[in-house]
Amino acid sequence: MKLKSIIKYNLNSLKASIAIYYSIFITVCVALLVLSSSSNGSASSSGLEISSAIFIFVAGLNLFKENFYFMKSNNVSRKDFLYGTAASMIPVALFMSIIDIIINRIYNIFMRNPTIYDMVYANIGSGEWYSSINWVQNNSIGTLFNSFMFQASVCLFAISLGFLITIIYYKCNSFMKVVVSISPVVVSILTNIIGTIYPNLMININKFINSIFGFNTQNVYSAILTFVILFVIFIGISRLLTRKAIIKQG
Template identity: 30%
Template sequence: MRLKTASKYIFSEMKNSVLIFYLAILLLIVFLAVSVSGVKGSISGMEMTSSIFLFILGLNSFKKNYLFLISNGVPRRTQFKSFFLAAMPIAAGMAVIDSALGIIFNRISNFNSLFNMIYIDRTQNTGNTFISLLWSIALYMCAITLGYFITLAYYRMNKIQKICISIGVPVFFTMVLPYILYNFCSTTTVNWVYNGITTMFGVTGSYGPISAVFVFLIATVLLSVLSYLLIRKAPVKDN
């Protein structure tokens, strides 16, 4: 009973944010359609916008819910399960909505989905719609789980750890990693890594977008395990 009630509560919180998100998207589309009336435009990458939104939603899905539910006697393990029971229909529902919006946008404008832009030469078959939907669901679950994991990790850190991570990670990817690649890695090594990544995500290789689906799902499982390890002994604190 607690699991069902907690899941409904978290789902309700997410649902309200999703409704506001799509309302904003529709208002933006209407505004652009009116302001550029008579000019042929294009809409691209709806999935990326939804992924960023779900990542942010994941970032904001822990602390408030955790403190409220823990004060009402809901165990940490139940809260963990509740989050994913709420997140899965949200991710699947948004994937369906984005697919439907893509069809609508394609009738009134030049619409390109992120999926088609990445796999334009690999999706000319009758299963394209199903694979695209599956790909979007896996991507969205990975995005919201990543956000949930990060906010949990920050919740468990002290102030010094938060500062170190907040500064260290951007510095590593913008300065240290490029320096290492430029000075210590040969062009062959860089190309090998690049080809490995493109193959893993199905841009090249024989598996196509299905490969990316498995990567997103594996990443989601790993992030879920790490999130559980963080939440199972999470203290109750206000700051």
């Protein structure tokens, strides 16, 4: 089975769930508009497109086991399966980002709803859009392009992270699954402890994070590049973990 066939298979496996997601998402948006109709135009929302990143993360969690079994039963190599799956993530992220931008622009006709890009990178300030009923979303080509690229990079990051996590769980025994599950809590506790003992270290870490995501300079391309690099790293780690992956019985 060639990479093209693997990509087609993965896209077909995601098609129905994406359709269901957007059906629910649009229904919720319409419901919010109906509920806000009594607010005399003062109602607002923001960052609804983050739900797409959450959905695609969950999709990534379900993109390994069944597909891996199917590919192995058809004598597809682990390498082809991994790279074919990674390649299939790109059109999904691009497609969903286009749909998110379209929905957002239509939604903004009836209610203010800045995207995450608008709030973080478009010089509107953290509260300007909320406090002013006269806020109007920028629909320039540059803003649309930047919003699309930012959302696409976030989706690529989310789906590859979900894919990597499910591979890690697949490779772990029962004990290690527990360790992996509680590791975010442990990391959070250790971060707080280290931040208390070494405040300057945490300041430097925060500066580094702000720099690579372009928060301080409002440089969205820094964030896009960071998310793309993380996507490549996650796929690389996934490749290493699947090199000797076997089909588990039961």
